[in-house]
Amino acid sequence: MFVADCLQVNQEGHLCIEEQDTLELAAKYGTPLYVMSETQIRKNCQRYRDSLKRFYDGNGLALYASKAFCCKEICRIAAEEGMGLDVVSGGELYTAISAGVSPEKIYFHGNNKTAPELVAALEHKVGTIVVDNLEELEMLDRLAGAKNMRQEIMLRVKPGVDAHTHNFIRTGQIDSKFGFALETGEAMAAVKEAVGRSNVVLTGLHCHIGSQIFDTEPFLLTARIMIGFLAQIRQQTGCELQKLNLGGGFGIQYTPEQDPPAYETYMERVSSVIHEICGQLEFPTPYILMEPGRSIVGPAGITLYTVGAVKEIPGIRTYVSVDGGMTDNPRYALYQSEYQIMNAGLALQEKTMRVTLAGRCCESGDLIGENLPVQHLEKGDIVAVLSTGAYNYSMASHYNRMPNPPVVMIKGDKDRVIVRRETWEDLARLDV
């Protein structure tokens, strides 16, 4: 019935996250409210760790892609679970370092890192910088040289696999702002350039083919292509690169109809492909990195709202307005993402209404979903939107000067605030 293990229904018919009644949480903390399950996050991390151990002799590391939900407590939890961390900006790096994440397990991504960000990364001794372009390579080499440092790097490669078409295709991804294209020879030229620089050490390659991917085939094809490229690099430069970062993008279930493969299945398949291809090419099996973001935190989160106005437009649709919207969850406005919703107080009842869940912004597109089946809803009810743990809080905005909701972390029957609710004063804090 539910899209995540951490959700259940109690005897009163209320939606619970772990052992906490969502109606009690809404009453205690107010709405809108993000709620996360710590047990679920840890379990998701463990699945990656265990799968790497079971299917790849533990010769790798899963990095939590922090952009999915970046705050100190979630960085701490991921680090405690033995994950490395992927950051994409100085702000994410700062958060990770302040949370006490070991810098050597941090991978710094981004297609246009600034000089101050690179300096911060060098000063914090970030383990690996994933270099995206030649301008960055030149700048990093110079900045590292000025500090008498040799920085470990990977190069981001576009493997030419587009996982986002209905039947995924191998071309087309040349048209991307990220990384060096493989087919055009750009990636090989970048490898040679990197190898020739004295203040960076090239340790491997990175690729990332997209997000919310359900099919394992594009991942397998990517692994084949990348190992082929590693062998080609050895042939042309004599360098045998040891590390291969296969990126993230593993899909999660937002609605009951969706059926993503288990990570274990993916790991087992990718591992067998890597072993097979390495055997054929007589290339040593690389140390692999994975970068799950959505699949770590997505299923672990829900958002609670209070219903305000209900407008039934006969023959057209029913608008149910809630006290949040695109400012705390912009994903429907951005890309028509689907969600499952429910009346948190009537969780087991039949869904008798079809509603458009609307936010409070001055924007007709401020919707959380359209044509959503839900139990009876009226003013004052608490609505839960499920699977909001990824790319909601991290994508939140302050449009219309809406304060961001707080984040409450649940563990068993315990609840604690991990991000406080913003106030109107917070919103005006930087105003002069």
Ligand SMILES: *Cc1c(COP(=O)(O)O)cnc(C)c1O
């Ligand atoms: C976004 C991103 C990820 C995480 O993707 P998910 O779909 O959340 O798993 C990993 N690596 C890179 C480079 C990314 O840009």
